[in-house]
Amino acid sequence: xxxxxxxxxxxxxxxxxxxxxxxxxxxxxxxxxxxxxxxxxxxxxxxxxxxxxxxxxxxxxxxxxxxxxxxxxxxxxxxxxxxxxxxxxxxxxxxxxxxxxxxxxxxxxxxxxxxxxxxxxxxxxxxxxxxxxxxx
Amino acid sequence: xxxxxxxxxxxxxxxxxxxxxxxxxxxxxxxxxxxxxxxxxxxxxxxxxxxxxxxxxxxxxxxxxxxxxxxxxxxxxxxxxxxxxxxxxxxxxxxxxxxxxxxxxxxxxxxxxxxxxxxxxxxxxxxxxxxxxxxxxxxxxxxxxxxxxxxxxxxxxxxxxxxxxxxxxxxxxxxxxxxxxxxxxxxxxxxxxxxxxxxxxxxxxxxxxxxxxxxxxxxxxxxxxxxxxxxxxxxxxxxxxxxxxxxxxxxxxxxxxxxxxxxxxxxxxxxxxxxxxxxxxxxxxxxxxxxx
Numbered sequence: 187x188x189x190x191x192x193x194x195x196x197x198x199x200x201x202x203x204x205x206x207x208x209x210x211x212x213x214x215x216x217x218x219x220x221x222x223x224x225x226x227x228x229x230x231x232x233x234x235x236x237x238x239x240x241x242x243x244x245x246x247x248x249x250x251x252x253x254x255x256x257x258x259x260x261x262x263x264x265x266x267x268x269x270x271x272x273x274x275x276x277x278x279x280x281x282x283x284x285x286x287x288x289x290x291x292x293x294x295x296x297x298x299x300x301x302x303x304x305x306x307x308x309x310x311x312x313x314x315x316x317x318x319x320x321x322x
Numbered sequence: 323x324x325x326x327x328x329x330x331x332x333x334x335x336x337x338x339x340x341x342x343x344x345x346x347x348x349x350x351x352x353x354x355x356x357x358x359x360x361x362x363x364x365x366x367x368x369x370x371x372x373x374x375x376x377x378x379x380x381x382x383x384x385x386x387x388x389x390x391x392x393x394x395x396x397x398x399x400x401x402x403x404x405x406x407x408x409x410x411x412x413x414x415x416x417x418x419x420x421x422x423x424x425x426x427x428x429x430x431x432x433x434x435x436x437x438x439x440x441x442x443x444x445x446x447x448x449x450x451x452x453x454x455x456x457x458x459x460x461x462x463x464x465x466x467x468x469x470x471x472x473x474x475x476x477x478x479x480x481x482x483x484x485x486x487x488x489x490x491x492x493x494x495x496x497x498x499x500x501x502x503x504x505x506x507x508x509x510x511x512x513x514x515x516x517x518x519x520x521x522x523x524x525x526x527x528x529x530x531x532x533x534x535x536x537x538x539x540x541x542x543x544x545x546x547x548x549x550x551x552x553x554x555x556x557x558x559x560x561x562x563x564x565x566x567x568x569x570x571x572x573x574x575x576x577x578x579x580x581x582x583x584x585x586x587x588x589x590x591x592x593x594x595x596x597x598x599x600x601x602x603x604x605x606x607x608x609x610x611x612x613x614x
Contacts (some may be wrong), residue, residue: 194366196366196367196370197367197473198364198367198368198473198476198552198553198556199360199363199364199472199473200360200363200364201363201366201367214536215536215537215541215545216536216537219536226534227532227533227534228533228534228535228536229374229378229533229534229535229536229542230535230536230537230542231536231537231541231542231545231546252545252549253549254374254542254545254546256370256374256533263370265367265370265371265374267473267477267549267552268473
């Protein structure tokens with residue numbers, strides 16, 4: 187059994203990481219999951235959250251929003267609309283994201299589709315929880 | 323026969339034009355490198371995205387429950403043309419080629435009795451199409467303030483397009499942009515983004531794998547399709563950016579060379595006239611001396 191897998195993290199603007207990883211914790215839409223080598227092929231969408239990468243060289247964390255992850259057993263690709271290494275995340279990044287989530291929540295409230303309102307509310311809560319978690 | 327002073331002024335003016343075009347060429351070359359880099363950086367994302375979408379669309383696409391963005395609205399009466407051009411001119415045929423393609427498409431659609439709506443991105447394309455199809459404009463996106471194209475710019479355009487789609491304003495959306503091949507070749511391209519069509523250009527290495535989907539395939543597809551529109555627009559914007567600089571670079575290279583030729587020609591003319599003037603003066607002096 188291989189004990190590492192090829193991990194790629196790409197955003198539309200650039201490729202952020204491409205390395206051999208032993209485990210990657212993915213903030214999936216239905217809950218966090220950790221992908222390790224020989225994981226069953228899976229495609230999952232992401233919710234805004236932290237992506238934790240464990241590799242023989244050490245671990246790293248990225249803040250990701252919307253997108254999806256494709257697990258292939260021997261490789262894992264994460265395509266995030268926005269991905270920022272945690273070290274570079276500042277309060278203002280988060281404020282922007284929270285403001286955006288809040289705006290979409292407000293916009294959704296006007297409509298009558300309850301699921302959209304719930305989704306937006308959840309997104310907002312996720313964002314705020316993230317801020318607390320990172321103690322910014 | 324223009325006199326010497328006129329010629330001299332003319333040469334000076336062409337020389338300063340050459341300086342300007344040369345400078346523009348070098349600026350375009352520098353910008354081109356940056357634009358090309360960002361276009362290349364965005365490719366892995368677009369390629370993987372399309373690979374996954376192709377698989378998803380193939381498995382869900384046939385059913386009636388497929389999202390509207392993939393299936394279409396069931397008719398194709400109203401077309402939205404998103405014409406993406408540059409904010410600045412002086413880049414050869416770049417803007418006019420895109421505008422020409424869009425105009426031809428608009429003409430063709432109207433001939434078939436379809437309704438055409440046009441959304442322009444970039445000032446130059448808007449100006450070029452205004453005369454013929456100005457009454458079809460439904461909106462304009464101004465990118466002149468944008469220093470460096472980001473994904474958010476594409477997201478904003480996609481959001482605009484998608485809200486119009488949700489509002490039932492159109493059935494089919496096509497984007498027009500210029501594909502960057504190399505500095506001298508840019509191909510004006512029309513690409514349909516709604517309903518989405520995914521070309522099977524992926525290497526197909528993962529076509530054999532059967533994936534688990536979390537949440538369901540449909541939910542993923544519904545979530546990703548709007549992002550697909552943004553991704554398509556983003557890569558089109560980047561291709562356009564590289565094409566614009568490439569076109570400007572070769573146009574300015576031509577202009578510089580033409581200016582150089584012009585200067586040579588004028589200089590010869592100037593020297594000849596000067597020679598003629600001197601000869602003339604000599605003749606006058608000699609004949610004056612002889613007359614004494």
